[in-house]
Amino acid sequence: MAAQLYKTKSGRLFHAGAVAIITVGVPARGKTHISRSLCRYMRWLGVSAKVFSVGNYRRDRMGSIPNEYFDPSNQEAAAARLQIANECLDDMITWLQIGGGQVGIYDGNNVTEDRRRDIRDRLVAQDIHPLFIESICNKPEIVLANIRSVKISSPDYIGWDPEDAVKDYTHRIEQHIANYETIEDMSFPFVKLMNVGEQLIVNNVHGYLQSRVVYYLMNLHNRPRTIYFARAGECYNPKSYRVDADLSPEGEKYAQRLKNFVLHYRKEKSQLSSTSSNKSEHQERPLTVWTSTRKKARQTAIPFAAEGIPVRQHSVLNQINPGEVDGLTLEEIKAKFPEEVIRAQEDPYRHRFPRAEV
Structure with missing residues (x-):
């Protein structure tokens, strides 16, 4: 568990304000992986974070749609998708303003400069700090691996033959590439992530949480690995935190x-x-x-x-310091600190019992 961060009554860190992270890039570049991974990291830090996925909003409202709907020349479909994307953006802004959120992650393609400028202006007008993360990949093998491992198993391709799904999604990517404009406006705060971490380009990034995001992206990986969790062995005085006893x-x-x-x-x-x-x-x-x-x-x-x-x-x-409840049973804690038990149930991550170190 990360070190406890200062929290105000609003649920935000007093020195960070509201932050919106906006993903940029054509499909199959790892944007959703980055969004979900960043969200977990922010929550681990004790920050209220949530992912707002444009793709999920589109599937909820339109279901599975043919590739013609992603054709830039299909103005009717483009207008419908933009309306859904704006609905997703509005929900994120509302959550950041009155929903107790601090870091909203807007997971979408956002491939044009005009779209990104519109998003930035709307966020800044609401006193929300934007940070754009552009995922760029020029290695076809990485893109293909991402399509095969993730995209063809998405709700858009339930029941599809895997090879047909790969071809269909590849065509969708080509349609987005036709409209794609990389970030060039240096007034934007952005991070360009090249080939899933081979290179990072950072521009105009300020603030505590934004800096933590950059640090995390520098250590991001997309290769599978295994983590084993195990409890420590039994010690001589297992009920006491203060003693810090040796193994029995x-x-x-x-x-x-x-x-x-x-x-x-x-x-x-x-x-x-x-x-x-x-x-x-x-x-x-x-x-x-x-x-x-x-x-x-x-x-x-x-x-x-x-x-x-x-x-x-x-x-x-390290185990959280239990403070004055050190050595007490659960029944004894409930009898001696009934109000603290309620606070611990309401906010288990941030709560500390009396005289516990933060």
């Missing part, structure tokens, strides 16, 4: 069994993948163990370190 003998046995299990499991996965044409993620990425800075977590990782596996300690993985 049973906890040490658990640490050894955990190491043996993880290494055996990865070995089996690697052997199975060696018979297939695809290279395993386990072959490509070595194992790294992350722990909190608490004793029981660090000591649980000792058997991994003895095998030469890198072990890194991160304070953000």
